[in-house]
């Protein structure tokens with residue numbers, strides 16, 4: 001099989017909307033790097049009209065977004081490609097390790113074994129790292145946790161390893177659901193985490209969580225915020241990320257009635273907001 005590989009330059013905050021649109025157009029397989037999305041499509045499926053559609057799509061994003069490179073590639077072992085680019089790393093109290101890494105686990109770290117494949121949540125992105133660093137100070141023994149937009153399930157697995165007794169993880173992306181389940185089994189925490197395809201509608205009306213984690217992009221967070229608040233206990237904690245510095249005021253304003261902002265952490269342009277439900 002022959003594929004067309006496109007390397008597209010655009011700011012990190014537009015990766016998800018771009019990937020959503022490209023998936024609809026039939027692109028299959030995405031890698032996210034700093035300010036770049038790499039994607040593939042079977043050669044026969046990329047018509048001239050699609051190319052124009054992509055150019056138009058990119059013109060609609062603020063800033064200079066463009067196709068940096070286009071090449072024809074033959075079928076290959078995609079997982080092997082991943083193995084070359086993703087390694088083990090320390091993040092706060094955790095050691096995040098793909099199964100192919102032979103790096104020894106430091107004695108003082110909590111192991112999270114994650115094979116990311118094509119899902120988001122390798123620990124390479126600032127937003128995942130910000131939440132992982134906040135988690136040890138937030139998860140208490142026997143907490144009930146909601147992981148909205150679970151990706152690889154990295155945050156759910158971390159929450160259980162810190163003592164959470166029950167996690168409801170959901171994601172709208174079919175591939176992430178499959179990958180989340182694989183990683184949960186890999187870490188032996190499948191009795192404590194339930195993974196469901198969908199969004200906040202899958203949270204039972206009776207569920208009141210101690211903690212909700214959401215690393216999704218700004219517009220999705222703003223849309224789901226009322227549901228997030230409803231699913232928390234009074235005084236329950238929420239960590240929101242997938243946000244950039246310029247989203248700070250907007251999110252604060254939207255939270256003000258229902259939640260108290262406790263802390264905001266930042267890494268590069270990315271932020272994570274810790275808030276507590278008022279009622």
Ligand SMILES: C[S@@+](CC[C@H](N)C(=O)[O-])C[C@H]1O[C@@H](n2cnc3c(N)ncnc32)[C@H](O)[C@@H]1O
Nearest residue numbers: 120121128149150151171172173176199215216
């Ligand atoms: C940035 S990734 C976060 C993955 C992981 N939780 C982490 O922190 O690394 C966002 C995830 O949210 C999912 N997502 C996007 N919109 C969603 C929605 N409306 N409801 C649930 N999940 C959604 C995406 O499919 C993606 O897997």
